Amino acid sequence: MIVEYLIIVLAGILAGFINTLAGGGSVITLSLLLILGLPATIANGTNRLSVFFQTSSSVTSFWRNKMFSTRKIWWLIIPATVGSIAGAWVAAGIKSNALEIAMVIVMAFMLVFIFIKPERWLTENTAFLEKKIRWWQVMLFFTVGLYAGFLQVGVGYFLLMALVLGVGFELVKANAVKNLIILFSATVSVIIFIVSDQVYYLYGILLSIGSIGGAYIASTMAVRKGGRFIRWVIVASVILAALKVTGLVDFQVLFRGILK
Numbered sequence: 001m002i003v004e005y006l007i008i009v010l011a012g013i014l015a016g017f018i019n020t021l022a023g024g025g026s027v028i029t030l031s032l033l034l035i036l037g038l039p040a041t042i043a044n045g046t047n048r049l050s051v052f053f054q055t056s057s058s059v060t061s062f063w064r065n066k067m068f069s070t071r072k073i074w075w076l077i078i079p080a081t082v083g084s085i086a087g088a089w090v091a092a093g094i095k096s097n098a099l100e101i102a103m104v105i106v107m108a109f110m111l112v113f114i115f116i117k118p119e120r121w122l123t124e125n126t127a128f129l130e131k132k133i134r135w136w137q138v139m140l141f142f143t144v145g146l147y148a149g150f151l152q153v154g155v156g157y158f159l160l161m162a163l164v165l166g167v168g169f170e171l172v173k174a175n176a177v178k179n180l181i182i183l184f185s186a187t188v189s190v191i192i193f194i195v196s197d198q199v200y201y202l203y204g205i206l207l208s209i210g211s212i213g214g215a216y217i218a219s220t221m222a223v224r225k226g227g228r229f230i231r232w233v234i235v236a237s238v239i240l241a242a243l244k245v246t247g248l249v250d251f252q253v254l255f256r257g258i259l260k
Contacts, residue, residue, distance in 0.1 A: 004036070005206055007032070008032065008036075008203055008206040008207055008210070009206050009207070009209055009210040010210060011028050011029055011032050011207065011210065012029065012050055012054075012206065012207040012208065012209060012210020012211040012212075012213075012214065013210040013211065013213050013214040014028055014210075014214060015028050015029045015050070015054070015207070015210075015211055015214065016050075016054040016057070016058075016210060016211030016212065016213065016214025016215040016218065017214035017215070017217060017218040018214075018218075018233070018237050018240070019051070019054060019055075019156055019182075019211075019215070020054065020055075020058045020175070020179060020214070020215045020218035020219055020222070021175060021218045021221075021222055021230050021233040021234070021237075022156055022157065022160070022230070022233050022234040022236075022237040022238075023155060023156020023157040023158075023159075023160070023237060024156065024157065024237045024238070024240060025237070026047055026051070027240065029047050029050060029207055030043055030044070030047055033046055033047060033200075033203060036203065038200055038203070041198050042198050042199070042200055044193070044198070045190070045193030045194075045196070045198030045199045045200075046198075046199050046200045046201075046203050046204040046207070047204075047207070048186055048189050048190040048193055048199075049190055049193075049199055049201075049204035049205070049207070049208055050204060050207035050208045050210075050211045051182065051186045051190075051211070052183070052186040052187060052190045052208075053208035053211060053212050054208070054211035054212060054214065054215040055179050055180075055182045055183035055186055055215065056183060056212075057211075057212040057213075057215040057216045057219070058179045058215040058216065058218065058219040059176075059179050059180050059183050061215075061216055061219035061220055061223075062175075062176035062179060062180070062219055062222075062223070065223045067172070067173055067176035067177075067223070068176060068177070068180065069173075070129070072129070072133065072167075073177050073180065073181075075133045075138070076133070076137070076141045076163075076167065076177070076181060077141075077180065077181050077184050079138045079139070079141045079142035079145060080141040080142065080144055080145030080148070080159075080181045080184065080185055081145060081181075081184045081185055081188060082142060082145065083141070083142040083143060083144065083145025083146035083147075083148070083149065083185075084145040084146065084148045084149030084184075084185035084186075084188055084189055085149060085188050085189075085192070086146055086149060087145065087146040087147060087148060087149025087150035087189075088149035088150070088188065088189040088192040088193065089149075089192065128167070128168035129167060129168035129169065137166060137167065140162050140166055141162060141181070144158045144159055144162055145181075145185055148182065148185040148186075148189070149185060149188070149189050149192075155182065155185075156178055156182070157234075157238075159174075159178040159181060159182070160174055160175070160178055160234075163177055163178060170227060171227035171230050171231065172222055172223065172226055172227050172230065175222055175230060176219075176222075179215075179219070218233075
């Protein structure tokens, strides 16, 4: 039992680190929760509790480092939060295989932009960033919020692409804003899952303890090491997710072997 609890905390640390700098950490935590016997809907809701606490930790760290310097971010948070409310209400009808394939396609495009056009990620597009929010940007963040409320897995990739390519942020600030948006999304989502009685609190609290630590470490390193460090974390997380989706690594089998 102690070993099981320790593995949950360690999974939370790893997921918190990956989610803060890139995305896809929920692949690890959801796989573990399913192995521990939780139904998919309960695992989904329980995972949101740890996402809420990990983003609270990372946002606090980013805030102390003054990474939220523009009021424009609030016009992105509002549609994303509204979308997450809608997504959370319909989360029971998940077709996870199709969503995972779509996620890998998006990640592949992200890697192309990161290495072929690295200046787009490492340099802020000031002229673009200073323009007023347009209707298509509102719809873009509503759609990403809808997905965040629906499943959560890999939403960090979608938000990073939207913030860098669709708004003009450089990668470090985009990561900070990404975590702030996910915090609002996670807040409304976890409330809905709690009201629906779809949270297993023991596992959720253990995951949260780990994810808070992982998120704090990641947010501190992001500010100190900059966009190039984040870029390589994204590469590693993309490989991790691709291994899972292609079936080369089955995290459920891996965790089952550890827990025996």
